[in-house]
């Protein structure tokens with residue numbers, strides 16, 4: 001009898017634990033061709049899980065071409081690269097998943113793709129995604145600037161460029177860093193294909209399997225998934241309205257010596273929290289004492305609605321420990337795919353080497369365009385307007401929540417950024433997602449933003465992307481869904497992670 005066991009507290013869904021177990025057993029030759037997997041019902045009973053969990057696990061194995069199901073014979077292990085029932089002479093399709101490197105199973109690995117797919121949906125109100133509103137992308141300004149740029153530079157505007165980024169653009173970025181209180185040289189900057197690539201490159205150059213990374217809880221799911229894929233061990237530090245609980249950091253640094261700390265001090269995604277100046281200083285003191293670099297993800301810096309945020313960690317850093325990451329995806333357009341890293345030269349050198357393997361360089365046209373917008377002052381003026389527009393959207397969502405939220409829903413008004421981070425009463429998370437789908441509204445469930453599964457029920461509502469006049473209706477629909485669901489004692493029941501997709 002195969003000795004499969006599961007950890008129900010793990011952030012890896014149980015069905016993935018089971019399918020992974022059988023994958024390992026098959027690839028290590030411990031169970032052979034023809035071996036019959038336990039009947040679904042029996043295994044479900046043995047493990048104390050739902051039968052659907054076993055069905056999902058076996059489906060995974062079937063998709064990987066490792067097992068086949070036959071009526072009456074159950075589920076059996078196939079021979080390696082077997083081509084069952086092939087007609088003579090006919091070339092069977094490849095079993096791709098059998099050939100591919102095994103990916104680290106992450107419960108929400110498809111989430112970014114799912115969120116982006118949502119933008120195509122015209123039939124529902126999208127509170128799930130933190131992309132800019134279409135009407136706040138400065139298309140006219142960018143078109144005019146591009147016209148002038150192409151007229152002047154001709155084909156050069158479309159040519160390839162240096163891996164670290166166009167020099168003039170990096171000089172303009174150094175100027176922007178100066179405005180953000182952290183002046184640096186152009187050669188301390190690497191232009192990346194969005195800040196997502198910056199996070200990925202950082203993971204590539206730092207992390208080996210088993211390395212520890214300290215993250216906030218909650219945190220940006222896109223970064224958590226990168227670190228998980230690198231097989232890092234994530235240690236979460238809770239966030240309150242003043243940002244990361246830096247008071248809890250010291251013992252973690254002492255005990256685990258992480259490779260780096262990943263933080264979003266300014267209008268955190270998803271919680272909207274703003275790290276206080278005192279905590280910023282303390283965080284740096286601890287980083288210096290334990291000699292741990294700090295990755296500062298500062299993509300929401302320009303979206304302050306109640307006065308300026310405290311200085312960035314990069315601006316406060318006197319010893320070069322901070323790796324600063326930011327992007328133009330929220331201010332100008334995500335499709336330009338331009339972000340950057342400002343960091344110490346030796347690190348930057350390694351990041352450039354990693355980037356050349358990844359995509360050679362970031363889009364030249366986007367870099368030249370943004371360089372002009374920065375130098376002309378158009379960028380600064382545009383951001384001033386944005387702040388007002390997004391502040392109005394924040395008010396609209398706040399008012400909608402006050403009007404529509406039933407008892408048991410709570411939130412803190414964010415001082416900046418794109419999100420309300422709401423706590424919901426104990427309704428089943430899976431049922432809420434299904435009901436919200438019926439109501440034609442989407443939101444981001446809180447779970448992907450945590451290292452470990454939580455019993456508290458959180459959702460992130462974005463006021464950035466959907467048309468401003470739909471924000472109230474979107475909140476009303478979601479709150480209607482919340483109101484109509486029965487309260488349960490275990491809100492994680494139904495294993496939301498197993499629904500796998502948001503769309």
Ligand SMILES: Cc1ncc(COP(=O)(O)O)c(C=O)c1O
Nearest residue numbers: 194195196220269299327329339
């Ligand atoms: C905190 C944070 N970091 C990084 C990113 C990645 O953005 P991009 O690659 O478009 O710059 C996002 C996107 O939403 C984000 O919210």
